[in-house]
Amino acid sequence: MNPKNAIKVLKDQIEKLEAKDFDLNAWKNFTILLLQRIFGQETRKVDAIQKIKYDQGSWVLRDETGYTNSVDACKKLGREILEEAI
Numbered sequence: 001m002n003p004k005n006a007i008k009v010l011k012d013q014i015e016k017l018e019a020k021d022f023d024l025n026a027w028k029n030f031t032i033l034l035l036q037r038i039f040g041q042e043t044r045k046v047d048a049i050q051k052i053k054y055d056q057g058s059w060v061l062r063d064e065t066g067y068t069n070s071v072d073a074c075k076k077l078g079r080e081i082l083e084e085a086i
Contacts, residue, residue, distance in 0.1 A: 001037060006038045007086050009034055009038075010034065010038075010082050010085055010086050011082075011086070013027070013030070013031050013034060013082055014078075014079055014082050014083070017075045017078055017079055018075075022071075022075070024052070024054060024071065024074055027078070028049055028050070028052060028078075031049050031078070031082070032046050032049050035049065035085065038085075039085070045081055045084075045085055048077075048081050049078065049081060052074050052077050052078055053074070054070040054071050054073070054074050
């Protein structure tokens with residue numbers, strides 16, 4: 001993939017972070033495939049994306065604000081990884 005196309009698809013993935021129907025697992029899977037295609041199978045960026053997880057502990061179930069903050073933290077980390085990749 002040429003650099004201009006790679007930048008475009010990575011920016012598209014960043015935009016998907018703001019979708020109303022955002023699905024972290026689907027986003028991660030697609031992003032991992034993109035990063036592997038652009039940077040190769042052994043890139044550390046894939047490891048960083050795989051480690052993104054939101055906390056589903058019992059405190060989150062009681063406190064919807066905790067869930068939102070956790071998802072927002074996941075989105076922020078994903079954005080930072082992709083911005084660094086660009």
